[in-house]
Amino acid sequence: MSSRRKVVRMATDNRTRSPRSRPARQWPSMADVATMAGVSSQTVSRVANNRQNVDSATREKVLSAMQALGYRPNTAARALVTGRFGALGVVSFDVGAHGNARTLAAIADAAREADFSVNFMGVRAQTEAAVRHAFQHLMLQSVDGIVLVESQMLDTPSLRLPPAMPVVVADGDTGHDHPHVDFDQAHGSHSVVSHLLGLGHRTVWHLAGPVDSFAARRRAEAWRRTLTDAGAPVPPLVYGDWSARSGYRAGLDLARRPEVTAVFAANDQMAMGLMRALHEAGRSVPGDVSVAGFDDVAEAAYLPTPLTTVHQDFEVVGKHCVALLLDQIEGRTDGPLRRAVEPVLVIRSSTASPRPGTSA
Amino acid sequence: MSSRRKVVRMATDNRTRSPRSRPARQWPSMADVATMAGVSSQTVSRVANNRQNVDSATREKVLSAMQALGYRPNTAARALVTGRFGALGVVSFDVGAHGNARTLAAIADAAREADFSVNFMGVRAQTEAAVRHAFQHLMLQSVDGIVLVESQMLDTPSLRLPPAMPVVVADGDTGHDHPHVDFDQAHGSHSVVSHLLGLGHRTVWHLAGPVDSFAARRRAEAWRRTLTDAGAPVPPLVYGDWSARSGYRAGLDLARRPEVTAVFAANDQMAMGLMRALHEAGRSVPGDVSVAGFDDVAEAAYLPTPLTTVHQDFEVVGKHCVALLLDQIEGRTDGPLRRAVEPVLVIRSSTASPRPGTSA
DNA sequence: GGTCGGTATGTTTACGTCAACATATTGAAG
DNA sequence: CTTCAATATGTTGACGTAAACATACCGACC
Structure with missing residues (x-):
């Protein structure tokens, strides 16, 4: 008798009920x-x-x-009323990469100082869909502004950003009307190539980063221009993917060419792999080949041959990004729209004049 | 006459008015x-x-x-009602450090897959105040749970965490009742030291990370235990601060001691600095001294002497952190409370048997 | 000693969403 | 044809906060 009753009830309930549990x-x-x-x-x-x-x-x-x-203000309620969240969004590619990690850290530091938190969305694939998804999540009005650490190029020419959302682009495309912050890659490249040419090298080879990277492309362009302006021949471009592994692979090739006396790698990791390949091939650095990098990672000074490279001050980039974003958020329109950070050439032991006998 | 009038007005307004601009x-x-x-x-x-x-x-x-x-749901209003934010908090120290960056990236990836965003708060100083501030900001009910990438020890024994806030501790203290995720540092250390002892070294020196790092401490403890268990003498502990620079400094000292035939550095960067110092001092690696690291950074395989080190899979750590957090957020209580990730010893060229004549 | 300007506080309302409840509509079983 | 359950939709209220408006009080000035 009781078994019948049990079956009767219960059906109305999970009909319209949300799967979530109550706040409680x-x-x-x-x-x-x-x-x-x-x-x-x-x-x-x-x-x-x-x-x-x-x-x-x-x-x-x-x-x-x-x-x-133990009262704490409720951010959601406050945000609902004020329309402000006390949060900045950061959309970035691979944070495992040195530069992106440093940039993120710097942005986070600067944001914290302004009493903002940072809502981070990592994007793995460089597809439009992935980036769009990241933006959508942040755009749900849960941040006051977004820093797009673009670094890699996308297949789409332009992302559709909501007009009311302040955006700053770091390290990326400049063909849009958002304020942006960049290292002056051209300046950095130029100083490296000039340095090597000044040492007497007939020309400088370039181990570039991936084609879909804005920074890599700019470094390569400035390398080419500097050579051209100096009347030096422009050797074929060699591509890597930022990794030490790719630098090593490229290095095996370059080591076989006696005419290579100076190589400018687009980042330090590739420079390391490159040096390893040269070493294996019996070509000394900087005796036979001068090598320069870009980034000035912490260990660059402590390699067997301390690396000549370009130092980038990420702290400054982070500060600029946040400052430009706050300008927009707080409605200031008199600030600058573009900030460039000057990288600095750091000359160590991996670059030197070519041996008198070499190819020149 | 008009000048008087001007002064009279205007005083009531900026009295109670907020400095913020309107939502608009x-x-x-x-x-x-x-x-x-x-x-x-x-x-x-x-x-x-x-x-x-x-x-x-x-x-x-x-x-x-x-x-x-172009409708988008308003997160704040939704959160106000549901009490859920679709966001996880990550509190971490220096993201410039390789391990922390990788961990953050992995957590972000895993979170994104679960459709959560990540609210990142970097903590610079290891003071209680700094961490408390970071937590406070996140605890303002704007995240559903927090991953504390503790890594560094604090002066305070325990942080006051709100009871209703799910927390997972990664890479940190285990003397609390929050679920935690860690690499099995002891296992990693043990495998390195055993490897070196197995090669015939009389003992293994250890270049430890900073005293205030949980990971460093555990690696050092396991190093000591492995030596003791094997009946090997325990040399004095040498401390670094994770940087290549500190490894170099320590290396200058160690290079002077002929009895040093094997050194286990607590991370790869220090191992690099160490190798540079040894190289400068004319001691070859691994001919005179074997060197091993910890982390397996991307370039470890491409150093002049490819580095024997311990590989850590950060992706897995990130996945575990998010999984444990979601367990709490969604009220599942049957999941595990601790997850250990096994690091793997990667043997490359920087370790070898000692020369017959040496000090043993 | 009353008007006035200023300060400290209280009251009301709206923000956008979702849960709970209420109502209308449909179809099937008796 | 009635009764009942299921489905589709509408109505109301509450979440916690801060702006806007309202009130009470105090001292100063003429």
Whole structure:
């Protein structure tokens, strides 16, 4: 008899019910604090927002009530009213890569100083879909602005960004109207190539980063221009993928050509792989071949042959990104729209004049 | 006469006014979509949340209205009601450090797959205040859970975490009741030291990471235990700070001691600096001294002497962190509370048997 | 000693969403 | 044809906060 009854009920319930569990969280609200302190919730709000028109005695009462209850303002409710989130979005490719990691860290530091948190979305594939997904998630009005650390080129010419969302592009395309922050790659490349030519090398080979990287492309372009301007022959471009492995592979090739006396690698990791290949092939650095990198990673100075490279100050980039974003968020329109950070050539032991007898 | 008038007015205004500008943002809301589609906003809500009890014709109408207006759900309003944010917090120290960057990237990847975004807070100083500030910002109920990539030890024994906030600790202290994910540092260390002892070295020196790092401490402890268990003498511990520079410094010292035939550096960067110092001092690797590292950074295989090291799979760590966090967020209590990831010894060319004549 | 300007506080309302409840419509079983 | 359950939709209210508006009080000035 009871078995029949059991079957009858229960069917109406999971019909329209959401799969989520209930909030059930019991954070104290302003109302709780207000009750405890014997004031209105608006006064609590004033104290929470540090307004000046609150009597100091009242303020004390409220503060101690907050303390006692462990009150924390509810970001969601606040954001709903103010339209501000206290968060910046960062969309970036592979953070395992040195430059991107440093940039992210710098942005996060700068953001923290401005009392913003950083909502990070990593993008693995360089497809439009992946980037769009990352943006969509951030664009759900949960950040006040987005830094796009573009670095890699996409198949699509332009992303559709919501007009009301402040955006800053770092290390990326400049063919758009968003403010952007970049290292002056051309300057960096130029200083390396000039340095090597100045040492007496007939020309400088270039081990470039992947074709789909903005930075790699700019470094390569500046390399070519510097050679051309100096009247030096332009050797064929060699491509790597930023990894030490790819530098090694390219190095095996380059080591076989006696006419190669100077190589400018587009980053330090590739320079390391390159040096290893040269070493294996019995060509000394910088005796037979001069090698220069780009980035100045922490260990560049401590390689068997300390690496001549280009130092980049990521801290400054992060600060600039956040500053430009805050300009937009807070409605300032008088700030600059482009900030370039000058990299600095650091000359160590991996570059030297070519041996008198060589190919020149 | 007019000059007097000017002074009189204006004083009431900036009294209670907030310094912020108005929202003024005009995103369409569910109500707008509802009006356009000719349904109630609740029906729009149902469509937005992909509920099943909506007529397909109605659903189409709503969807096209959303499309036309460019509607995006408002995260803040949703979060206010549901108590969920679709965001995970990550609190981490220096992201410039290889391991932390890789961990962050892996967590971000795993989070993205679960359709969560990642709210990143970098902590620079290892002071309680800095960490507390980072937590406070995240704890403002704007994330559903927090991964603390602890790595460095703090002066305070325990952080006060809100009980309702799911937390996972990665790479940190185990003296708490939060689920945690770690590499099995002891296993990694043990395999390196055993490897070196097995090659015939009388003992193995250790170039440790900073004393305030959990990982460094565990690697050092396991190093000591392995030596003790094998009956090998325990040389004095040498400390570095993870950087190639510190490895170089320590290396200058170690190179002077002829009894040093094998050194286990707590990370690859220090191993690089160390090798450079040995090289400068005319001691060959691995001929005179064997060197092993920890991390297996991308370029470890492409150093002049490819480095024997311990490979760590950060992807897996990230996946585990997110999985454990989601377990808590979604109320699953049957999952594991601790996940260890096994690192793998990678033997390359920097380790070999000692020369017959040496000190043994 | 009353008007006035200023300060401290309280009251009301709206932000956008979703859960709970209410209602209309449909179809099937008795 | 009635009864009942299931489905589709609408209505109301609440989440926690801060802006806008309202009130109470205090001191100063003429």
